Amino acid sequence: MWRGILVFxxxxxxxxxxxxxxxxxxxxxxxxxxxxxxxxxxCTPYYCSPLEHGPCIPEIDYPYGQNLQLTIxxxxxxxxxxxxxxxDHDLDTIGDLFAELRTCWSPPPDNARAGMQMAVRFxxxxxxxxxxxxxxxxATAGVPxxxxxxxxxxxxxxxxxxxxxxxxxxxxxxxxxxxxxIRYVDNRELGK
Numbered sequence: 001m002w003r004g005i006l007v008f009x010x011x012x013x014x015x016x017x018x019x020x021x022x023x024x025x026x027x028x029x030x031x032x033x034x035x036x037x038x039x040x041x042x043c044t045p046y047y048c049s050p051l052e053h054g055p056c057i058p059e060i061d062y063p064y065g066q067n068l069q070l071t072i073x074x075x076x077x078x079x080x081x082x083x084x085x086x087x088d089h090d091l092d093t094i095g096d097l098f099a100e101l102r103t104c105w106s107p108p109p110d111n112a113r114a115g116m117q118m119a120v121r122f123x124x125x126x127x128x129x130x131x132x133x134x135x136x137x138x139a140t141a142g143v144p145x146x147x148x149x150x151x152x153x154x155x156x157x158x159x160x161x162x163x164x165x166x167x168x169x170x171x172x173x174x175x176x177x178x179x180x181x182i183r184y185v186d187n188r189e190l191g192k
Contacts, residue, residue, distance in 0.1 A: 068180045070098050074107040074188045091128075092168045097175070104162035107186050108154040111147055116140050116186040118151045121179050126172040128165035137181065155184060 076084045086103040087096045120134035134155060139148050167175065 068094065068175075068178060069183070070101060070180070071183045071185060072102050072105045074105070074184075074186045076102075090166045090168050092171055094171075097165070097167075097171070100162065100165060101159075101182065104158045105184065106154065106158050106161075107184075107188065108150045111150040112186060112188070112190055113140075113143060113147050114186065114188065114190045116143065116147070116151060117183060118148070118155065119181060119183040120152075120155055121181045122159075123177050123179050124165065124167075124172075124175050126167070126169075126176045128167045128172065129163055130159065131177065134159065134182075138183070151184070151186070155182075 073080075083099055084102045085099060087099055089096075091097050091100055117138065117140045118136065119138035121137050122134040123131040125131050136152060139151075
């Protein structure tokens with residue numbers, strides 16, 4: 001009888017150890033290896049319904065988040081100059097869109113303030129037009145109202161001058177209705 005109990009304990013311990021070894025997570029980022037009941041190597045866990053057909057692949061963290069955010073400086077740093085070049089083709093990627101939006105910005109020549117920051121949020125339609133006017137979400141505190149109005153008018157006129165943007169059908173469909181937040185930073189040396 002003791003021999004039977006000992007064999008049972010050894011089998012239980014080996015099953016638990018094998019099960020723990022199977023549940024390891026794949027340390028390789030962006031791995032597309034879904035877990036399987038019969039899989040003994042590390043894999044990426046997934047959550048699916050038993051009613052879904054085919055393997056389930058988890059969401060992947062892409063370099064651009066779900067919220068499309070962009071910072072545009074009036075005078076870009078030397079290392080960022082390439083990001084401020086207008087694409088010579090239809091916009092096909094988020095990087096192309098951001099480059100196009102950077103080239104659109106022209107800060108106000110008068111009633112400007114050094115260090116002024118303003119953020120707006122808006123969306124595009126499939127055809128590259130804007131859905132409604134940009135909504136102000138942030139402005140530097142302590143700025144006179146006329147200066148804020150000057151910057152908001154400059155943002156609106158800069159965006160309108162670039163519209164409609166020429167999206168490829170893929171990018172237009174992916175961006176349609178998704179909010180885009182842009183933070184404008186006036187880092188010019190004014191008054192010199």
